[in-house]
Structures are given as structure tokens and as C-alpha cells.
Amino acid sequence: MPTSLHLLLPWAAKPLITNAPMGFFAGGSLAAAVTSAGGMGFIGAVYDMAALDRELSKAASALSTSPNFENSRTKEGLLPVGVGFLPFAVKVEDALPVIEKWRPHSVWLFAAREHSDYTAWAERIRATTEGKTLVWIQTGSVSAGVEVARLVHPDVLVLQGSDAGGHGFEKGAGIISLLPEAADALADAGFGDIPLVAAGGIAEARGVAAALALGAQGVVMGTRFLASKEAIMPHPVYQEAILETLDGGQSTVRTKLFDNLSGPNVWPEAYDGRGVVTQTWRDHVNGMSLEEIRKLHKEAEGREDKGYGLNGRVTMWAGTGVGLVREVKGAGEVAAGVREEARRVVEGLRTGI
Amino acid sequence: MPTSLHLLLPWAAKPLITNAPMGFFAGGSLAAAVTSAGGMGFIGAVYDMAALDRELSKAASALSTSPNFENSRTKEGLLPVGVGFLPFAVKVEDALPVIEKWRPHSVWLFAAREHSDYTAWAERIRATTEGKTLVWIQTGSVSAGVEVARLVHPDVLVLQGSDAGGHGFEKGAGIISLLPEAADALADAGFGDIPLVAAGGIAEARGVAAALALGAQGVVMGTRFLASKEAIMPHPVYQEAILETLDGGQSTVRTKLFDNLSGPNVWPEAYDGRGVVTQTWRDHVNGMSLEEIRKLHKEAEGREDKGYGLNGRVTMWAGTGVGLVREVKGAGEVAAGVREEARRVVEGLRTGI
Known part of the structure; x- marks a missing residue:
């Protein structure tokens, strides 16, 4: 027991x-x-x-x-x-x-x-x-x-x-x-x-x-x-996005991409992370190069909303329970x-x- | 209600x-x-x-x-x-x-x-x-x-x-x-x-x-x-493999590969399937071409065990609960x-x- x-x-x-x-x-x-x-x-x-x-x-x-x-x-x-x-x-x-x-x-x-x-x-x-x-x-x-x-x-x-x-x-x-x-x-x-x-x-x-x-x-x-x-x-938009996101299995994704946005991935090989689907992910799926993704990501970080939000480019970690x-x-x-x-x-x- | x-x-x-x-x-x-x-x-x-x-x-x-x-x-x-x-x-x-x-x-x-x-x-x-x-x-x-x-x-x-x-x-x-x-x-x-x-x-x-x-x-x-x-x-080896497979999240994989082995995938785009990790999957991960994978798959189907088994090449569908x-x-x-x-x-x- x-x-x-x-x-x-x-x-x-x-x-x-x-x-x-x-x-x-x-x-x-x-x-x-x-x-x-x-x-x-x-x-x-x-x-x-x-x-x-x-x-x-x-x-x-x-x-x-x-x-x-x-x-x-x-x-x-x-x-x-x-x-x-x-x-x-x-x-x-x-x-x-x-x-x-x-x-x-x-x-x-x-x-x-x-x-x-x-x-x-x-x-x-x-x-x-x-x-x-x-x-x-x-x-x-x-x-x-x-x-x-x-x-x-x-x-x-x-x-x-x-x-x-x-x-x-x-x-x-x-x-x-x-x-x-x-x-x-x-x-x-x-x-x-x-x-x-x-x-x-x-x-x-x-x-x-x-x-x-x-x-x-x-x-x-x-x-x-x-x-x-x-x-x-980091910004109120992040929390708002968590509240707005529905259908957690569809609106989030597990990927190593999120760990590659600001430079080389430092996490151990067995790990990746789940976050809300962002423009970064959509661009990746559409075949954009990592170099271009990183450039746009860096630009987005400099915006007032720090790149967060459902149309943003900066990672918002969330699990499939986000829709609840x-x-x-x-x-x-x-x-x-x-x-x-x-x-x-x-x-x-x-x-x- | x-x-x-x-x-x-x-x-x-x-x-x-x-x-x-x-x-x-x-x-x-x-x-x-x-x-x-x-x-x-x-x-x-x-x-x-x-x-x-x-x-x-x-x-x-x-x-x-x-x-x-x-x-x-x-x-x-x-x-x-x-x-x-x-x-x-x-x-x-x-x-x-x-x-x-x-x-x-x-x-x-x-x-x-x-x-x-x-x-x-x-x-x-x-x-x-x-x-x-x-x-x-x-x-x-x-x-x-x-x-x-x-x-x-x-x-x-x-x-x-x-x-x-x-x-x-x-x-x-x-x-x-x-x-x-x-x-x-x-x-x-x-x-x-x-x-x-x-x-x-x-x-x-x-x-x-x-x-x-x-x-x-x-x-x-x-x-x-x-x-x-x-x-x-289809063969007793399939059922034996189900009993032997442990740690279902690690020993199974969701992929469209399984639907591509015998010809073009006929399933609707939104679907794939989860099955036991086979030699077919390991070869795919190691970069083997689909053409070669299909050839080996076809050969395996002709064997006495029809290609099933943990070292086999033919798909054995199973969920993550297989370890139970x-x-x-x-x-x-x-x-x-x-x-x-x-x-x-x-x-x-x-x-x-």
C-alpha cells in the first residue's frame, strides 16, 4: 500500500x-x-x-x-x-x-x-x-x-x-x-x-x-x-489567451520547436513541450525555415504584447486541459x-x- | 442530463x-x-x-x-x-x-x-x-x-x-x-x-x-x-506480442506510416493510427526510404508468422493500455x-x- x-x-x-x-x-x-x-x-x-x-x-x-x-x-x-x-x-x-x-x-x-x-x-x-x-x-x-x-x-x-x-x-x-x-x-x-x-x-x-x-x-x-x-x-495577453483557448487537444501541440526559438535546444533529448498553437507553429507546418521563424519570433518579442496572444509568435505553455x-x-x-x-x-x- | x-x-x-x-x-x-x-x-x-x-x-x-x-x-x-x-x-x-x-x-x-x-x-x-x-x-x-x-x-x-x-x-x-x-x-x-x-x-x-x-x-x-x-x-504471434508489450506510452506510436505500407494511404487526412513499435517504425526513424520499407514489409508478410511479432514488420494495432x-x-x-x-x-x- x-x-x-x-x-x-x-x-x-x-x-x-x-x-x-x-x-x-x-x-x-x-x-x-x-x-x-x-x-x-x-x-x-x-x-x-x-x-x-x-x-x-x-x-x-x-x-x-x-x-x-x-x-x-x-x-x-x-x-x-x-x-x-x-x-x-x-x-x-x-x-x-x-x-x-x-x-x-x-x-x-x-x-x-x-x-x-x-x-x-x-x-x-x-x-x-x-x-x-x-x-x-x-x-x-x-x-x-x-x-x-x-x-x-x-x-x-x-x-x-x-x-x-x-x-x-x-x-x-x-x-x-x-x-x-x-x-x-x-x-x-x-x-x-x-x-x-x-x-x-x-x-x-x-x-x-x-x-x-x-x-x-x-x-x-x-x-x-x-x-x-x-x-x-509575462504579459496579460498570455493569461487572456489561456482563457480563450478551447478544444485543448486541437489547440495545443507537443513539439521541440518551442525549445528551438531562441537558440539551440538545451533540454535533454527525451523532452519536448506542449503549448498553444501559435503563428510560429503554423509557419513551421507550412514549411518556413527555422532561421526565418527565429527572426520573426525575435521581432515579435519586441512588440508591446511581447509576442504573446493567439496570433502571436511567442510560446504559451498549456496542456490539453486549457479548454476547461x-x-x-x-x-x-x-x-x-x-x-x-x-x-x-x-x-x-x-x-x- | x-x-x-x-x-x-x-x-x-x-x-x-x-x-x-x-x-x-x-x-x-x-x-x-x-x-x-x-x-x-x-x-x-x-x-x-x-x-x-x-x-x-x-x-x-x-x-x-x-x-x-x-x-x-x-x-x-x-x-x-x-x-x-x-x-x-x-x-x-x-x-x-x-x-x-x-x-x-x-x-x-x-x-x-x-x-x-x-x-x-x-x-x-x-x-x-x-x-x-x-x-x-x-x-x-x-x-x-x-x-x-x-x-x-x-x-x-x-x-x-x-x-x-x-x-x-x-x-x-x-x-x-x-x-x-x-x-x-x-x-x-x-x-x-x-x-x-x-x-x-x-x-x-x-x-x-x-x-x-x-x-x-x-x-x-x-x-x-x-x-x-x-x-x-491473423496469427498467434500478434496476440502474444500484445501480452508481452509493456510501458504502452513508449512501446506504441501514433503514425500515418502504418497506413502507407501496402500502398497509398486511403484514410481521411485527419486520421492516423496507433500500433506497437515494430522494425518498420524503427527503420523509418532511422531514415529508411518508404520504398525500401514497403519492400521489406511485403517480404515479411510472406513469412510463416506473416510478419507479426515484436521484431516483425507488419502493423499490430494497440493502444497505450497494452501494458495492462x-x-x-x-x-x-x-x-x-x-x-x-x-x-x-x-x-x-x-x-x-
């Missing part, structure tokens, strides 16, 4: 709602709002540790008034938010000081070049906060999940399906089959104790209830939190509202059988 | 389990077994109406001993199985005589070149059996679902996600977001009465429970029924077993919240 997430996150209500650690979009205010609402808030993965420090400071400040924590700390003295890191892009040595200073409750690792990089990161993190900081690892296949379990035994394993927005495995299944197959394979390999969290295509309560049915204890929502008041937006995202609310209201509605969906299911 | 499928299929138990109308693989024995087990059995779409007639005859014969039906007929005098048709490949004039002769309970339409072709088919079918034969239409996007509802108002709308095996929309979401977004859009457009059935990536009980949470009243399973005793297999398919059982046992287990999953969910 998987360890109950409730034991690992005693302030959190069931089912666990987590925001994706979206680099640059999910800052300290967003993470604190999700945690305060009984979820698990994450600060997104960035490259600049000074910027991360500022976001952690914001989270601590926002949590200082929360009645659930004493001086914004858990009983173990941890800051009850998580922090995302991209092992392929950041050196663990650079990350450790900020972890040591802030003692975040959780660290979320994603997109290591080699699985053994996760091992190195997990060991260093665990050594830094006496094993108290939980290690979450997100991956996107059954075999990767089992290998990560064997190498790192993460406290939480996030399984990301192909519907997810932003970066993920170029090739993969949706959570409809990924979750149950991975759960079985992990149990067979002796790792049935690791709690699973589902990511990819979940934007509201029905998706949450489905994820629970598939074997997850909690869910990650990314796109839905892009439409929160606390999301850090219709309004901007506070992140805490999103987390609590989706959670409560998911409970109603589960209750209602019994009448359907 | 959607019409209850229970009203449309009075012999069926909740939640409804349906086999995909897999051309050549799902014959009369499979369809009858699924119906007899309280599900909805479909005979797959084929090009030869004489072959279809033979499969319908098999179904009628198998159902003649079923205590749920009098002389293998429903109260309305229909044969309680469904038949799949591909409007792009078969003329409605050729299909009507077999529909008139056998009066199947349901017809499943999929892959029309234009949505208006569904309208023509539905009208002719409804005229042939006095509106008694139900029209099911399967499609793969929110906008297509709404358009089909507007044009045809099918009795059942099947929403197929990107995890599905065999043919489907080249581009699309998994059911995790497709189902809830389509359900909302259909309700907003005044078609909330149409019952929804989910297809794509569902191979066992957890996927069924998830589909119910997402707003479906029933599910379609394809790959799972390939591993049934009644499935018509571990054994061959009778199709009725599959339908009833998955249904009962799904009920247990739903009951168990309540403890998770």
Missing part, C-alpha cells in the same frame, strides 16, 4: 491538490496560497538562485499569518512549500545554499539528463535538511518510474501524462493508462509504498476524481493555475474549490454504478 | 462495457460474448458485406441460447449486437441490405470524410429499421463532437482519446481532458442529453472508473479484447470482470477522500 500523503503533508486535505512548479509562473505567492488552502504549493524551477531566494521569501511572508503554521513553519521547522529544480540546468551545489537557508518542505526534481543525477540530488538534499525535506520526482513512463524508484526511492512520484502543458517526455501515454500500469509495475517491483501523484490534462474536479480512480492520491494542475491571480504573467480553464480566480480558491467539487464527483459516481 | 444508457440497452449492466468495433478482429463470436455478459458487443468494420453477413450470422447463432433474449432478439426485434462501418470506405447503399436483413441494435459510424456523410448514413439507417437501430458515432475532438451532435444527434457519442489503438484523430487529447471539455461544450450547445462513452487507453477497471468520473456512462476497450479467446487473430493486458480470457469474462472490478474501484474511492 502506498504511504498516505496525509502523513507526509499533515496540513493538506484530501485529495491533494498541487500546483505544477512552473518556472517563472509559479512564485512564492502562488505556492503560499495553494498551501494555505490545504494543498501543496510549489515554486517553479528557475535558473537564478537569487530569484528563487526572493520567491521563497515571499512565500514565507505570506505564510507567516497562516493559522496552520507557527511562524510559517511546520512542526519539523520546514517552510511548507516546495521548490522545483531542473537538474539538467542547475548545479546541485548552487541549489543547496537556498535549500539550507529556507528548509523547504519538498523539492521537486524533473528533467535530469541521467536518472543517476536524481540520485545525486536526492542524497545532497537529504543530507542538507537531515532527511526532512521530501523528494518528489516527476517522470513520464512506466520504466522511468520504476528506475527512479529503484535509484532514489522518492518520497512522492509524480507521473506526467502526454496531455501535460510545458515540458515532458516527447513520447508517452496519457495518465489513463500510465497511472495504472505504473502503479502495478511499481508494486510488482517492491515500490508499492511510494505515493503517486498524477499530472497532465487535469484542470478541474472530474479530472481529479479520475486521477484518484487511476491510483493517484493527488494531482498536479499547471494550466489551471496559470489562470490564477497569483500567477506571474475559463476564469481567473485566486490560487487558494482554485485549490479548495476543485478539491471540494472532486469530492462531490466521487460521491456522485456511486449512483452511476 | 444525458439519457441513461440503461434505457437504450436494457440488458446491459452498469457501467457499460463495449468492445471496439475492430475491423477483422471483432467478429460475431466476440460481439455475442460481450452482449451476453451484459455489455454491448460490436462487430468490427469491414469492407466486404458478405463477410459482415457471416459474422452477423455467427452472432445470431451464439445469442440464440442466451436467456436474456428471445430467439436472439430484443423486444423490438433487433439483434442485440452492433456493427461498425467506415463511411469513407463503404457505400451506404452496400451497407443497408445487411442492416435490413439483420436489424442490428446499433450501428457505429467512424471516420467519415465529411461530417455530413454521417448525416446521410444516419438518415438511411434510421429509415431502414424504423428508427429502432441506434446510431453511435465516434469522434476525437470537442468541436467535432459538437458538430456531429448538431448534424446527426447520435443516440450515443463515443469520444476517442489519443491513447486509443488503431485509427483515430492524428491530433488530439487523452480522455482526461477530452471528456469533460466535450461534456461541457455539448451541454452548453443544448446536446447534454446525448450519452457519452469513452475510448482510448482504457484496459481495465481503474480506467473504467476514471472514465465514469470524467462524465462517460460507459467505456470502449479495444486492445483488451484483442487478448480475448474470441478475437480473430496480461492474459487471454473469454470476452464475456473480460467484460463482466472489468465491470465488477470497476464497481469495487468506485466504492473504494470514497475512502480516498
Whole structure:
């Protein structure tokens, strides 16, 4: 049986709602709002540790008034938010000081070049906060999940399906089959104790209830939190585009092109990303050269709207759930509202059988 | 509120389990077994109406001993199985005589070149059996679902996600977001009465429970029924490969290549298909010309194993749920077993919240 997430996150209500650690979009205010609402808030993965420090400071400040924590700390003295890191892009040595200073409750690792990089990161993190900081690892296949379990035994394993927005495995299944197959394979390999969290295509309560049915204890929502008041937006047009985009499977696309617009793709080979179909993508499909696409992209970035918008050229990451995202609310209201509605969906299911 | 499928299929138990109308693989024995087990059995779409007639005859014969039906007929005098048709490949004039002769309970339409072709088919079918034969239409996007509802108002709308095996929309979401977004859009457009059935990536009980949470009243399973005793297999190696294939998101691929192996692709532009990764696909990725791929494919077809198998070259259709398919059982046992287990999953969910 998987360890109950409730034991690992005693302030959190069931089912666990987590925001994706979206680099640059999910800052300290967003993470604190999700945690305060009984979820698990994450600060997104960035490259600049000074910027991360500022976001952690914001989270601590926002949590200082929360009645659930004493001086914004858990009983173990941890800051009850998580922090995302991209092992392929950041050196663990650079990350450790900020972890040591802030003692975040959780660290979320994603997109290591080699699985053994996760091992190195997990060991260093665990050594830094006496094993108290939980290690979450997100991956996107059954075999990767089992290998990560064997190498790192993460406290939480996030399984990301192909519907997810932003970066993920170029090739993969949706959570409809990924979750149950991975759960079985992990149990067979002796790792049935690791709690699973589902990511990819979940934007509201029905998706949450489905994820629970598939074997997850909690869910990650990314796109839905892009439409929160606390999301850090490069331009309002981006958020408006998220609200306007419908039919998520048709209006988004997974491609490596988005990582090639500002220069060579720095992401590990197995990864690409899903975003809203933009003029950049349409030009690519119509055969425009990468050189010309890059030139037009650079020009668009210089416009007042920074190139965002449905007719724009600059990437707007979003998952297939984008068509279910219709309004901007506070992140805490999103987390609590989706959670409560998911409970109603589960209750209602019994009448359907 | 959607019409209850229970009203449309009075012999069926909740939640409804349906086999995909897999051309050549799902014959009369499979369809009858699924119906007899309280599900909805479909005979797959084929090009030869004489072959279809033979499969319908098999179904009628198998159902003649079923205590749920009098002389293998429903109260309305229909044969309680469904038949799949591909409007792009078969003329409605050729299909009507077999529909008139056998009066199947349901017809499943999929892959029309234009949505208006569904309208023509539905009208002719409804005229042939006095509106008694139900029209099911399967499609793969929110906008297509709404358009089909507007044009045809099918009795059942099947929403197929990107995890599905065999043919489907080249581009699309998994059911995790497709189902809830389509359900909302259909309700907003005044078609909330149409019952929804989910297809794509569902191979066992957890996927069924998830589909119910997402707003479906029933599910379609394809790959799972390939591993049934009644499935018509071109060679035993195909079925063995289905059982052996793991990590469905990695070991299957969606591509138009599979439709180009025996000559020009005859499928409508929006469609491709998902199958197990074969040597054909690996050669394609490594840059082999289509001409050479076709030559090797043709040679492989002439071998004893007809070119099937994990190191083979001939296409083995399968969805991402293939890794969850571990054994061959009778199709009725599959339908009833998955249904009962799904009920247990739903009951168990309540403890998770």
C-alpha cells in the first residue's frame, strides 16, 4: 500500500491538490496560497538562485499569518512549500545554499539528463535538511518510474501524462493508462509504498476524481493555475489567451520547436513541450525555415504584447486541459474549490454504478 | 442530463462495457460474448458485406441460447449486437441490405470524410429499421463532437482519446481532458442529453472508473479484447506480442506510416493510427526510404508468422493500455470482470477522500 500523503503533508486535505512548479509562473505567492488552502504549493524551477531566494521569501511572508503554521513553519521547522529544480540546468551545489537557508518542505526534481543525477540530488538534499525535506520526482513512463524508484526511492512520484502543458517526455501515454500500469509495475517491483501523484490534462474536479480512480492520491494542475491571480504573467495577453483557448487537444501541440526559438535546444533529448498553437507553429507546418521563424519570433518579442496572444509568435505553455480553464480566480480558491467539487464527483459516481 | 444508457440497452449492466468495433478482429463470436455478459458487443468494420453477413450470422447463432433474449432478439426485434462501418470506405447503399436483413441494435459510424456523410448514413439507417437501430458515432475532438451532435444527434457519442489503438484523430487529447471539455461544450450547445462513452487507453477497471468520473456512462476497450479467446487473430504471434508489450506510452506510436505500407494511404487526412513499435517504425526513424520499407514489409508478410511479432514488420494495432493486458480470457469474462472490478474501484474511492 502506498504511504498516505496525509502523513507526509499533515496540513493538506484530501485529495491533494498541487500546483505544477512552473518556472517563472509559479512564485512564492502562488505556492503560499495553494498551501494555505490545504494543498501543496510549489515554486517553479528557475535558473537564478537569487530569484528563487526572493520567491521563497515571499512565500514565507505570506505564510507567516497562516493559522496552520507557527511562524510559517511546520512542526519539523520546514517552510511548507516546495521548490522545483531542473537538474539538467542547475548545479546541485548552487541549489543547496537556498535549500539550507529556507528548509523547504519538498523539492521537486524533473528533467535530469541521467536518472543517476536524481540520485545525486536526492542524497545532497537529504543530507542538507537531515532527511526532512521530501523528494518528489516527476517522470513520464512506466520504466522511468520504476528506475527512479529503484535509484532514489522518492518520497512522492509524480507521473506526467502526454496531455501535460510545458515540458515532458516527447513520447508517452496519457495518465489513463500510465497511472495504472505504473502503479502495478511499481508494486510488482517492491515500490508499492511510494505515493503517486498524477499530472497532465487535469484542470478541474472530474479530472481529479479520475486521477484518484487511476491510483493517484493527488494531482498536479499547471494550466489551471496559470489562470490564477497569483500567477506571474509575462504579459496579460498570455493569461487572456489561456482563457480563450478551447478544444485543448486541437489547440495545443507537443513539439521541440518551442525549445528551438531562441537558440539551440538545451533540454535533454527525451523532452519536448506542449503549448498553444501559435503563428510560429503554423509557419513551421507550412514549411518556413527555422532561421526565418527565429527572426520573426525575435521581432515579435519586441512588440508591446511581447509576442504573446493567439496570433502571436511567442510560446504559451498549456496542456490539453486549457479548454476547461475559463476564469481567473485566486490560487487558494482554485485549490479548495476543485478539491471540494472532486469530492462531490466521487460521491456522485456511486449512483452511476 | 444525458439519457441513461440503461434505457437504450436494457440488458446491459452498469457501467457499460463495449468492445471496439475492430475491423477483422471483432467478429460475431466476440460481439455475442460481450452482449451476453451484459455489455454491448460490436462487430468490427469491414469492407466486404458478405463477410459482415457471416459474422452477423455467427452472432445470431451464439445469442440464440442466451436467456436474456428471445430467439436472439430484443423486444423490438433487433439483434442485440452492433456493427461498425467506415463511411469513407463503404457505400451506404452496400451497407443497408445487411442492416435490413439483420436489424442490428446499433450501428457505429467512424471516420467519415465529411461530417455530413454521417448525416446521410444516419438518415438511411434510421429509415431502414424504423428508427429502432441506434446510431453511435465516434469522434476525437470537442468541436467535432459538437458538430456531429448538431448534424446527426447520435443516440450515443463515443469520444476517442489519443491513447486509443488503431485509427483515430492524428491530433488530439487523452480522455482526461477530452471528456469533460466535450461534456461541457455539448451541454452548453443544448446536446447534454446525448450519452457519452469513452475510448482510448482504457484496459481495465481503474480506467473504467476514471472514465465514469470524467462524465462517460460507459467505456470502449479495444486492445483488451484483442487478448480475448474470441478475437480473430491473423496469427498467434500478434496476440502474444500484445501480452508481452509493456510501458504502452513508449512501446506504441501514433503514425500515418502504418497506413502507407501496402500502398497509398486511403484514410481521411485527419486520421492516423496507433500500433506497437515494430522494425518498420524503427527503420523509418532511422531514415529508411518508404520504398525500401514497403519492400521489406511485403517480404515479411510472406513469412510463416506473416510478419507479426515484436521484431516483425507488419502493423499490430494497440493502444497505450497494452501494458495492462496480461492474459487471454473469454470476452464475456473480460467484460463482466472489468465491470465488477470497476464497481469495487468506485466504492473504494470514497475512502480516498
